[in-house]
Each structure stands twice: as C-alpha cells, then as structure tokens.
Amino acid sequence: MLSENTNIPFFDADDFHPEANVVKMKSGTPLNDDDRLGWLQTLNKLASKKTNEKGAIIACSALKESYRLLLSKNISDKTTWVFLNGSIELINKRMQAREGHFMPSTLLKSQFNTLEVPEYGLHYSIDTSPEVIINDIKKKLQI
Numbered sequence: 001m002l003s004e005n006t007n008i009p010f011f012d013a014d015d016f017h018p019e020a021n022v023v024k025m026k027s028g029t030p031l032n033d034d035d036r037l038g039w040l041q042t043l044n045k046l047a048s049k050k051t052n053e054k055g056a057i058i059a060c061s062a063l064k065e066s067y068r069l070l071l072s073k074n075i076s077d078k079t080t081w082v083f084l085n086g087s088i089e090l091i092n093k094r095m096q097a098r099e100g101h102f103m104p105s106t107l108l109k110s111q112f113n114t115l116e117v118p119e120y121g122l123h124y125s126i127d128t129s130p131e132v133i134i135n136d137i138k139k140k141l142q143i
Contacts, residue, residue, distance in 0.1 A: 013060035030110035040070045051078045063114045081121030
C-alpha cells in the first residue's frame with residue numbers, strides 16, 4: 001500500500017530467495033545465517049541499484065542486526081527502517097490466511113526466537129490500520 005501511495009517500487013524479499021532456501025523452508029526447516037547470506041547480498045545489490053533511481057520499498061524479515069547491516073551496506077545513509085511489530089498469534093493468523101506462500105507458519109516461532117528488535121527506525125504495531133501507518137510514514141519521511 002505504501003508503494004501504491006508513493007509510486008516507490010515495491011519488492012517482496014521472499015521473491016529473491018534461491019530455490020534451495022525455498023525447498024528448505026517448505027520442508028519446515030528454518031534458515032540459518034549461511035542460508036541467508038547470498039539472499040541478503042542480492043537484496044543489498046537491489047537496494048543499492050534502486051537508490052540511484054526512485055528508491056525502493058523492500059519487505060523483508062531482517063531479523064538480526066547483522067542482516068540489517070548487510071542489507072544497508074554502502075547505503076545506510078539512504079536507508080530508513082520500518083519495523084512492523086505484532087504478536088506471534090496475530091502474525092500466525094495472517095500467515096495462515098495467505099495463499100500460495102512457501103513458508104509454513106510453523107517456522108514463525110524460530111523467527112521470533114531469532115529476532116533482534118532494532119532500537120532505531122520507525123516502529124508500528126500491526127494492530128494499527130495500514131492507512132494510519134502509511135500516513136505517518138509519509139509524514140515522517142516527507143514523501
């Protein structure tokens with residue numbers, strides 16, 4: 001919705017996982033740091049390229065600080081982090097409602113166990129309406 005509202009291109013980071021990661025997640029096995037490395041590097045290349053254009057909105061489970069550092073490598077001054085926070089129950093409910101996604105909701109607990117909540121960026125509860133979140137982001141970033 002933010003992308004549609006601002007005309008900034010949107011990318012779902014899950015679309016950039018290599019097939020081996022997809023197969024691993026489909027089987028119910030959580031990814032490890034080694035599995036994520038190439039994926040994160042690919043996303044950083046995408047983000048770096050897009051900073052020279054209109055920018056990008058990338059939805060990504062950047063669970064650890066080391067992942068966020070890699071994602072924003074050489075573009076940290078052009079990166080704004082938006083952290084969407086929700087309970088495991090609500091996120092699980094939303095995951096089960098989406099169709100055709102390769103990650104089973106059974107992996108959600110491992111993601112919560114890995115999560116290092118950033119102390120920076122914009123933080124929003126997913127209990128808040130998307131319209132309110134979008135309007136606040138646009139106001140704060142002046143976009």
